[in-house]
Amino acid sequence: MIDKTVASFDEAVSDIVDGAFLHMGGFASPFNMPSYLIAALARSGARDLTMTTTSASTGPENAKRLASALADVVTWPQDYWEPGLLAQLGQIRKLITSFPTGTGNVVWPFEERLNAGEAEVEVTGQGSLAERIRAARAGIAAFYTPVGPGTVVAAGKEIRDFEGVPHVLEHALHADFALIRAWKADRYGNLVFRGPRTFNETMAGAARVTIAEVDEMVPLGDLAPDRIHTPGVYVQRVVVRPSTPPASWEEPC
């Protein structure tokens, strides 16, 4: 019998060891961030992590400010934790990301680590990041893209012309673990998303172990075959979010 359900977030991340390479899904929103997996990782204390993520993320303090600035429009849930928490706790050694720093005078936790020389960054355009991850899932070792030549991201990489247009060779990014957020899952690990699917769908299957944090578990057969976004073969573990949020990320869950 196939059952990819894992009972707790702490159990789901228990084998993410120091030095692991992670894909971290989500896109700067409480509604598509794998917040409980991030909290569990914060509790586990795994260090020296290398992580791909679209954005280094604001960190808890800046997130609070953003939430109050938007309070008239949308209510953010309490249980929102993002990669900035892991940066603040000093668990990230390297990010591969398209957006490493705050804008204007806003400084993010990862940026503080960068400035202190305690972390490193590989900046990549968001499209090349997405395709490098998709390529890993699809078994493509590398690909040429027209995006990047003439800029810092192409430094040291092979450039080749196709029909007179320079392209840069970008390599696939296969991780040890992919941490993603979806809406509904069944025990096979089939996933349905809600809203923009962001890197959550892109990263599924681009790692040795893909762990999906979901809002709801449904019986096998409830998800219509022609409505499933991610087939369960890309997913190894599924954990369901609690209906009542804990008081803080430090609470075991």
Add this chain to the structure above:
Amino acid sequence: MPDTLPGTLPPRLDATVMAMVVVREFFDGAVVNLGIGIPMHCADVIPPDREVLLHSEHGLLGFGPLLRTAEGVDPYCFIVGNRPVQPQPGMVYLSHDESFSIIRGGHIDITVMGGMQVDTEGNLANAHPPGKPAANLGGAQDLATCAKRTMIMMYHTASDGSPKVVERCTFPLTAPRCVDRIVTDVAVMDLEGGHIVLREVAPGWTPEQVQSITGARLVVADDVREISLV
């Protein structure tokens, strides 16, 4: 009308009027990506007689304007910065890789983004401000390189008064030779064959006045005219 004092310049356009200048080009059926910040003003002024599909990099195609009150908010329907936008009939949610297939594959008609510097070659710098340890490329590199038309919507000068339209970018490039048109608070300029052609000036401005706050030599179009919104 009083004479303009020597050394003083006419008033500049505000962001809403700049947006109205930009959206003149949004044709019925256009697929358009708006950068965060000043280009988002365009979403508010798209003429209602045109169906324009707005695209956002994280997987959203065909959304409406930014919502500024809680009415009608679907928290799952947001753009970068977590700002909820109006869901629209026909809207599609996508993954990041699909969203960038749309960009890289040349399916975006017009991309509108902010700029820190644009130079005579059409090179664009808008991702790495001085003092920051690394660039925030976001999706700008993909969009500027692969959209059919790249429009830069920015204030003509930086907050310290320094020019943003320059001979050569001194900040790290987001993408080389990608800019087609620059819309600022004083002018509309096109990039043509290594030149910046001044096409339109804000009401009250002369080409000479625009040149006086520009860091590159402008080629004044033979038919240079005052900006109009039609």
